[in-house]
Amino acid sequence: MSDLNQLYSEIIMEHYENSPHRRELKEATLKERGHNPLCGDDITIYLKINGDVIEDASFTGHGCAISQASTSMMIDLIKGKDKKEALRLVQKFIDMIHKKDVDLEELGDAQVLQGVSDFPARVKCALLAWKTLQDTLK
Amino acid sequence: MMDVKKIREDFPIFNVKPHGKRLVYLDNAATTQKPESVIKAMEEYYEKLNANVYRSPHYLSVLSTEAYEKARDKVKKFVNAKSEESIIFTRNTTESINFIAYTWGMKHIKEGDEIVLTIAEHHSNILPWQMVAEAKGAKLKYVYLDENFRLSMKDFEEKMSDRVKLVAVQHMSNVLGIINPVEEITQIAHKYGAKVLVDGAQSVPHMKVDLKKINCDFFAFSGHKMLGPMGIGVLYIKEDLLDEVPPFLRGGEMIDEVYEEYSTFAPPPLKFEAGTPNVEGAYVLISAIDYLERIGLENIYEHEAKLLEYGLEKINTLEYVKTYGPMDSKDRGGIISFNVEGVHPHDVATILDEEGIAVRSGHHCCQPLMRYLGVPATVRASFYLYNDFDDIDALVEALKKVRKWFK
Ligand SMILES: Cc1ncc(COP(=O)(O)O)c(C=O)c1O
Numbered sequence: 001m002s003d004l005n006q007l008y009s010e011i012i013m014e015h016y017e018n019s020p021h022r023r024e025l026k027e028a029t030l031k032e033r034g035h036n037p038l039c040g041d042d043i044t045i046y047l048k049i050n051g052d053v054i055e056d057a058s059f060t061g062h063g064c065a066i067s068q069a070s071t072s073m074m075i076d077l078i079k080g081k082d083k084k085e086a087l088r089l090v091q092k093f094i095d096m097i098h099k100k101d102v103d104l105e106e107l108g109d110a111q112v113l114q115g116v117s118d119f120p121a122r123v124k125c126a127l128l129a130w131k132t133l134q135d136t137l138k
Numbered sequence: 139m140m141d142v143k144k145i146r147e148d149f150p151i152f153n154v155k156p157h158g159k160r161l162v163y164l165d166n167a168a169t170t171q172k173p174e175s176v177i178k179a180m181e182e183y184y185e186k187l188n189a190n191v192y193r194s195p196h197y198l199s200v201l202s203t204e205a206y207e208k209a210r211d212k213v214k215k216f217v218n219a220k221s222e223e224s225i226i227f228t229r230n231t232t233e234s235i236n237f238i239a240y241t242w243g244m245k246h247i248k249e250g251d252e253i254v255l256t257i258a259e260h261h262s263n264i265l266p267w268q269m270v271a272e273a274k275g276a277k278l279k280y281v282y283l284d285e286n287f288r289l290s291m292k293d294f295e296e297k298m299s300d301r302v303k304l305v306a307v308q309h310m311s312n313v314l315g316i317i318n319p320v321e322e323i324t325q326i327a328h329k330y331g332a333k334v335l336v337d338g339a340q341s342v343p344h345m346k347v348d349l350k351k352i353n354c355d356f357f358a359f360s361g362h363k364m365l366g367p368m369g370i371g372v373l374y375i376k377e378d379l380l381d382e383v384p385p386f387l388r389g390g391e392m393i394d395e396v397y398e399e400y401s402t403f404a405p406p407p408l409k410f411e412a413g414t415p416n417v418e419g420a421y422v423l424i425s426a427i428d429y430l431e432r433i434g435l436e437n438i439y440e441h442e443a444k445l446l447e448y449g450l451e452k453i454n455t456l457e458y459v460k461t462y463g464p465m466d467s468k469d470r471g472g473i474i475s476f477n478v479e480g481v482h483p484h485d486v487a488t489i490l491d492e493e494g495i496a497v498r499s500g501h502h503c504c505q506p507l508m509r510y511l512g513v514p515a516t517v518r519a520s521f522y523l524y525n526d527f528d529d530i531d532a533l534v535e536a537l538k539k540v541r542k543w544f545k
Contacts, residue, residue, distance in 0.1 A: 004488075004489060008544075039499070040508075040515045064483075
């Protein structure tokens with residue numbers, strides 16, 4: 001059963017409305033735009049990478065609560081990680097959304113997005129940031 | 139007065155209970171539901187008359203050919219066209235418009251020519267012309283809206299000149315619901331020697347359309363938006379242009395004689411229908427038109443006008459909802475586009491869906507219009523003959539819930 005309480009939980013709304021990561025990153029070394037042409041979600045991810053480590057990250061853009069909260073949660077998770085570790089977590093998140101059995105703990109706040117897997121029409125919104133980061137780091 | 143309760147009983151889809159709720163279907167601009175008579179006709183075609191058309195002299199082929207030609211005649215009368223040769227079956231509006239772009243457009247539009255469009259066009263009436271303009275070195279000119287969200291006829295007249303070879307305009311907007319004065323537009327365009335293509339995807343299902351009166355050169359619409367099946371659409375080409383328009387696709391069925399190096403074509407409309415056509419779709423379309431005529435297009439239009447008026451009044455009482463479109467409901471179809479303050483349209487649509495309410499959210503294949511309106515997307519409720527005031531009340535109640543989720 002789908003459940004709006006899961007989709008619009010407090011923690012998701014908090015990331016949507018008051019994300020600390022919503023800003024431009026002047027010293028970014030990588031900048032990547034991701035968008036869903038069908039629904040218009042549009043984000044830009046900024047990364048400051050030193051060697052292999054993502055020292056800082058942020059995002060700008062607009063879209064639905066799910067896409068924006070998901071982006072914010074992802075930034076939370078990957079900040080300070082090295083590229084390989086970030087990619088591993090991204091894959092884990094994608095697996096979670098596709099209803100695969102994964103250890104959720106590692107995903108931090110982003111694990112609350114598991115509920116999105118019950119809303120097939122919204123899966124794309126949740127995955128936008130993660131797929132964008134995957135393309136950038138690969 | 140239309141008996142909506144009774145009409146609804148004709149549509150089996152209303153037995154579906156989304157998330158256990160009553161289905162409130164408000165996505166009719168995307169596609170419409172089908173009455174039982176239309177669903178039955180689909181079966182009937184394959185049970186009683188299936189065969190390829192025009193080719194074989196046997197009993198079934200005669201029946202299916204007759205059915206196919208009857209559909210053409212039915213459509214001709216439905217839109218009051220002068221002759222059957224002008225009615226060409228396609229897959230949908232998009233194909234009909236591309237048809238004219240690839241054939242008449244590529245042949246007759248030259249470098250330095252201009253194509254006039256409106257800013258509210260569906261992508262299906264923009265991209266084909268971008269293709270022609272790029273290939274030929276022609277220019278696109280857009281007509282914008284006035285402060286009441288209606289097409290500015292002043293701007294239209296300013297965009298017209300002898301350079302304009304084609305005006306491509308929608309009859310009714312799938313976002314704003316505005317009905318454009320296509321008869322007047324055609325008159326003006328013809329004075330400059332320009333041809334006129336009207337995208338009738340949203341008008342034909344909801345109002346009486348009279349092609350003799352409109353007098354446009356090309357007209358396009360889709361079966362699936364008027365109770366008919368997906369995969370059947372119509373292209374109308376005015377009689378005096380039938381020779382000027384070259385064939386689109388080439389192959390079987392559209393020929394007169396074929397030699398090793400060249401061929402001659404069948405007379406229209408067959409010249410424009412290469413390959414085995416969608417006979418089933420055409421046959422089922424007859425049932426859809428029968429149903430619409432039984433209820434009466436004038437009644438449907440009036441019914442939707444009442445829904446629109448009631449809907450606008452109700453929705454506009456919610457101070458956190460902004461609607462896009464004319465303030466009045468004159469010359470306007472049953473479409474309301476809106477946004478809930480601070481909530482993205484997709485979130486609105488997801489919450490409405492939990493209440494059994496089907497709406498569309500997004501850019502509605504009208505990105506230039508969205509940009510012009512200054513919004514990334516909208517929610518859209520679009521009505522049809524089986525909707526009633528209860529549906530609108532359900533929508534308004536659900537919008538209050540949306541507000542609760544996003545305080
Ligand atoms: C105004 C308008 N034009 C064209 C189309 C395209 O119709 P179809 O997808 O049936 O080709 C639509 C419907 O989406 C429409 O609303």
